[in-house]
Amino acid sequence: MTKYVILGSGVIGLYTAYLLLEQGFSSKDIRIVAKHVPGDLSHDYASPYAGATVNFVKSTDPDIKSYYKYTYQKLGEIRKKFGASSCGVDLTTNTESWIEMPKKEQLEFFKSYNNNWRELKAEEMPKGAKFGLSYQTFVINSPLFIRKLFDFVTSEGIKVDKREVKHISEIFDSNTEIVFNCSGLGASKLGGVEDSKCHPTRAQVTVIRAPHLEGVRLHWNESANYMIKRPFSGDEVILGGFYQPKNYNRDVNGYETKDILKRVTECFPILKEGQSIKDLDILREVSAFRPGREGGVRIEKESISGKTVVHNYGAEGTGFVQGLGMARHAIQLAIRSSKL
Numbered sequence: 001m002t003k004y005v006i007l008g009s010g011v012i013g014l015y016t017a018y019l020l021l022e023q024g025f026s027s028k029d030i031r032i033v034a035k036h037v038p039g040d041l042s043h044d045y046a047s048p049y050a051g052a053t054v055n056f057v058k059s060t061d062p063d064i065k066s067y068y069k070y071t072y073q074k075l076g077e078i079r080k081k082f083g084a085s086s087c088g089v090d091l092t093t094n095t096e097s098w099i100e101m102p103k104k105e106q107l108e109f110f111k112s113y114n115n116n117w118r119e120l121k122a123e124e125m126p127k128g129a130k131f132g133l134s135y136q137t138f139v140i141n142s143p144l145f146i147r148k149l150f151d152f153v154t155s156e157g158i159k160v161d162k163r164e165v166k167h168i169s170e171i172f173d174s175n176t177e178i179v180f181n182c183s184g185l186g187a188s189k190l191g192g193v194e195d196s197k198c199h200p201t202r203a204q205v206t207v208i209r210a211p212h213l214e215g216v217r218l219h220w221n222e223s224a225n226y227m228i229k230r231p232f233s234g235d236e237v238i239l240g241g242f243y244q245p246k247n248y249n250r251d252v253n254g255y256e257t258k259d260i261l262k263r264v265t266e267c268f269p270i271l272k273e274g275q276s277i278k279d280l281d282i283l284r285e286v287s288a289f290r291p292g293r294e295g296g297v298r299i300e301k302e303s304i305s306g307k308t309v310v311h312n313y314g315a316e317g318t319g320f321v322q323g324l325g326m327a328r329h330a331i332q333l334a335i336r337s338s339k340l
Contacts, residue, residue: 002031002159005171008182009034009160010046010291011142011319012312014149015327016180017158023331027157033171035164035186038147043250044185047288049205051228051238052140052320053216056096056110056133060103064296067325069113074324075138087148088141090231096218097125097132110135126219126267139216140320141230167191172307178334179304181311184291192304193311200289201316202247204256205240209281210270213237217268225267236283239264243317245292257285290317299326301333310334 004020006013009032020030036045054075057068079089097120110133111117120132154160165171168190171179183190188198210229219225228238239260261277264270271279293314301310312330315323 003029003175003177004031004180005176005178006030006032006180006182007034007165007168007171008032008184008186008313009037009150010182010184011146011149012184012315012323012326013180013182014038014146014153015323016182016312016330017153018149019324019327019331021153021156021158027153030158031161032153032158033161033163033165035162037160037162038143038150043200043287043289046142046146046184046319047203047286047290048143049207049238049284049286049288050142050317050320051205051226051230051240052142052145053092053094053218053228054137054321055094055216055218056102056106056135058102058106060105061296063299063329064322065109067322067329069109070325070328071322072113072138075140079138082148082152085232088144088232089138090141091136092139092215092229092231093134094137094139094216094218095120095124095132095134097129097220099128099130099221101131126225128221129219137216139228139231141232142320144232145320165190168193168309169305172305176307179307179309180330180334181309182313184313185289187298187311187313195293195298195311195313197294197298198314199246199292199294200248201292202242202244202249202287203240203290203317204242204252204260204285204287205238206257206260206285207283208237208239209235209283210237211235212272213270219267223263225263227264227268227270237270239270243290250287250289252285252287291319292316297326299329299333308334 084090117135125132187195217227230236297314298311310330
């Protein structure tokens with residue numbers, strides 16, 4: 001059997017597998033156990049409609065800051081390695097604004113690794129914005145990207161055991177040395193873990209086709225307002241959105257779609273001259289669960305039944321854009337690797 005077991009095949013689990021291979025660990029020693037894999041559709045699994053861009057870091061937590069910075073740097077390497085259209089990672093221009101000024105330390109940290117930025121003029125920002133930035137960054141076609149990661153790690157020889165795990169001890173065997181628990185929302189019900197701090201954070205977005213739109217726009221006021229042009233998708237644009245902690249509603253609410261469309265068209269120049277909201281080419285309206293957790297991400301090592309388990313979950317909606325840094329931290333805890 002295998003020394004290193006990764007529980008979960010979402011982006012955090014696949015980032016972990018990718019980094020282990022990159023650091024020279026044999027694929028024969030690594031196994032992924034997961035109920036869902038890329039291509040599956042479930043509210044309990046990574047959403048195929050997630051909009052992912054590496055944006056400004058509001059957190060002052062040094063770990064979170066390091067996760068974002070490392071992921072930003074590694075995504076550039078991954079894009080170069082696989083090719084942008086193959087892995088779904090492309091460069092874009094973000095314009096991001098707030099109704100409150102970010103802290104000086106937040107701005108200084110962001111500018112320390114993102115050199116292609118400028119401050120927005122008042123006329124470039126939505127009504128009520130106090131500060132804004134334009135900067136070059138990465139935008140991710142999330143289903144294409146997660147599929148590429150999965151295909152890569154399996155082509156390198158990592159085996160996948162597709163099954164549901166009720167208790168974490170089910171994946172232990174005599175050769176198991178380390179388990180990376182990347183089970184996301186599943187950590188709340190996983191026997192041996194049962195993290196009561198885990199909860200879904202509900203999202204709802206509207207996806208339109210809009211060849212005339214480019215880039216990413218984000219505006220943070222009392223709501224989360226964003227327009228994300230998904231690369232290599234046939235001009236799909238994700239409009240959002242909602243962040244609703246502990247909301248277990250899987251339905252798509254028509255009144256929330258109307259709210260999204262009203263907000264984003266007021267914030268950003270989405271409509272062509274003479275157009276109204278009813279003229280938008282709406283492809284789909286979807287809801288999904290982000291893997292939230294009170295207190296934020298959990299990256300922690302413990303011993304369960306004599307086995308080393310490193311927990312790595314709770315990224316909510318940021319798994320794609322800080323997950324490489326999270327995976328690096330988990331591997332360092334587990335293996336004390338000086339290479340990462």
